[in-house]
Amino acid sequence: MYDVIVVGARCAGSPLAMLLARKGHRVVVLDRAAFPRDTVSTHYIQPSGLSRLARWGLLDRLTATGCPPVTEALWWFGETSVRGFAPPSGDIGFALAPRRTVLDALLVDAAREAGAEIRERCTVRSLVRDEDGTLTGVRFQREGGAEETLRAPVVIGADGRNSIVARQTGAAAYHTRPPLTVVYYTYWRGLSPERRHRNEVFLEGDKQIGVIPTHDDAYLVQAARPHDFFGTYRSDIERHYLKAVEEAAPSLAEELAGAERVERFRGSATLENFYRKPYGPGWALVGDAGYHKDPLTGQGISDAWRDAEFLAEALDTVRGGGADWETALSAYERARNAASELIYDFTCEAASFEFDPMTRQLVRVLAEHRDEADRFFGVIAGTVPAERFFAPDNLLSMLGRLPGDALAELTGTEGTP
Ligand SMILES: Cc1cc2nc3c(=O)[nH]c(=O)nc-3n(C[C@H](O)[C@H](O)[C@H](O)COP(=O)(O)OP(=O)(O)OC[C@H]3O[C@@H](n4cnc5c(N)ncnc54)[C@H](O)[C@@H]3O)c2cc1C
Structure with missing residues (x-):
């Protein structure tokens, strides 16, 4: 049948x-x-995913549920901030986190x-x-x-x-690859309206904090740590979650102190x-x-x-x-x-909290050149072919946009006179 x-x-x-x-x-x-x-x-649904949903005739139905479109990405690699957004997928120039x-x-x-x-x-x-x-x-x-x-x-x-x-x-x-992270998340109301259309990520040492806007004026805030932290994390989720936010994203921690947590914590370590x-x-x-x-x-x-x-x-x-x-x-x-x-x-590299020296230098390029930042976010979003972005000649040309001292640091050579 x-x-x-x-x-x-x-x-x-x-x-x-x-x-x-x-x-x-x-x-x-x-x-x-x-x-x-x-x-x-x-x-968090990438623009490439949303363009499939549009093709299937379902995107309007989803946007009608009142989920705010995300049109800006702001990722912090320690002190360095990278701001931009992926080039559109067809005419879909936003992400959603329903x-x-x-x-x-x-x-x-x-x-x-x-x-x-x-x-x-x-x-x-x-x-x-x-x-x-x-x-x-x-x-x-x-x-x-x-x-x-x-x-x-x-x-x-x-x-x-x-x-x-x-x-x-x-x-x-x-x-x-074995599980690399453990992540817990919950939902908050009362964060700054500036966040309403932004996906903000803080990568600091062995902590990753993510903030995304969702339905009902709420924000999902997640805190990921290396997988071997699981036992400690689970022993007091709220304390370790807030501590991670405080250490990796102090300004966000201040906001959370004045905001309302509206749901229990959820998470997983079997990733x-x-x-x-x-x-x-x-x-x-x-x-x-x-x-x-x-x-x-x-x-x-x-x-x-x-x-x-x-x-x-x-x-x-x-x-x-x-x-x-x-x-x-x-x-x-x-x-x-x-x-x-x-x-x-790339996901496994990011999830192991270990960026190699070249990646760290590439982050400097992304921070200073909005066009490169957009293309980087496009790789994550599925709107820029990863094979083009990670091609050796593209990486070299990006590194060529570094100031001379950074290039010398990377290649281990003296600066050119
Ligand atoms: C902590 C965490 C955060 C994540 N964040 C994101 C994110 O921000 N963006 C993103 O794109 N992805 C994210 N993901 C991944 C995303 O959740 C999954 O990739 C996605 O749900 C996969 O969908 P699926 O249908 O393959 O599987 P699932 O969503 O797991 O659905 C499987 C379904 O199968 C059913 N099922 C299982 N076994 C049986 C059975 N024996 N009989 C009957 N039914 C059964 C279950 O009930 C379930 O409904 C995250 C995952 C986790 C764990």
Whole structure:
């Protein structure tokens, strides 16, 4: 009865289901949650992600929820500030940080409207295979009910980084890095209105503080520390969170002292970095299930949307007879990796709180040249190709904009007379 079963209905699962249903596939989505439902995640969406949402006809719906557009980035590397904003993605020249309660429910509704069947409060317990090992469906359980079987020729794991589909298919992980950070965040009201359209980040030693505006005049403020600080952090989250803000961003700490904290703290330390082989006979992975990285650079939601689009295209090509499973799905894996590898490396570098000497000098260039700062933010935003920005000749030409003494410091040579 179904062509595709999707496990997971958030950023990866619902858009995939929507895109497939729009192409005429019969899709059922299972999620153990019922929406709207929050999840542990901050929620900065890059302009590249928003331009996908616009293409799908959903951006106006999201902006109508009253989430303030972000049009300025201000990142502090110690004392050095870099100000700018990414070049637009098409005509989208802003980012948004909507609450996941709002965003995920909107995506679920869009999938349902496209014709996908959404089954909430249904937990997938295991995968079902035929005699030759090919996946043929899932066993799932409704809340409070008995286990049932659902069959389809394709099962998609859009079920997050601890994906049961990945585990039970044995999807191989590669380019792995252990968790690098632990992050806690909460929401505040009463911060300076100057912050209403700004994404501000403070990188100071082994602390990273981020501030983003969201719905209801609130601001999400996060404080990340190295992963080995987890035990200490957890022992008194509020104290260590405020201490990190005070040490890395004293002016923000003053603001928080006069502001109102409106929610409890949330956070995570299980932030492994990995790619997984995203397909095998009868199954595929999308979103965090197939590719997960530290959230420090805010890529996950936009990546999930990109990969949902790539995967929908691949599955539709197979169904239409345009390519066999292996050809189409291996192209999906290559496209995902090519679009993400450089920013993955940069994210891991930033999340290890260790910038090499060249990066530190590049920051000086960004601080002094707004055009370079915009291009840097464009890489994070997905609107400037990372391979162009990180190309050796581009980095050299950026370094060429340094004053002579800084260049000499970097190359270890005496200054030129
Ligand atoms: C602390 C933190 C901060 C972050 N900040 C940002 C940010 O600012 N910007 C950004 O872009 N990204 C951010 N991310 C990453 C972002 O949250 C993820 O990349 C994104 O949610 C991935 O979407 P997904 O649909 O793949 O997985 P998920 O959002 O994890 O959704 C998986 C869904 O699958 C369901 N599910 C799982 N197992 C089963 C099962 N067995 N049966 C039924 N249902 C199941 C779950 O209930 C869930 O609804 C952050 C993440 C964290 C942890």
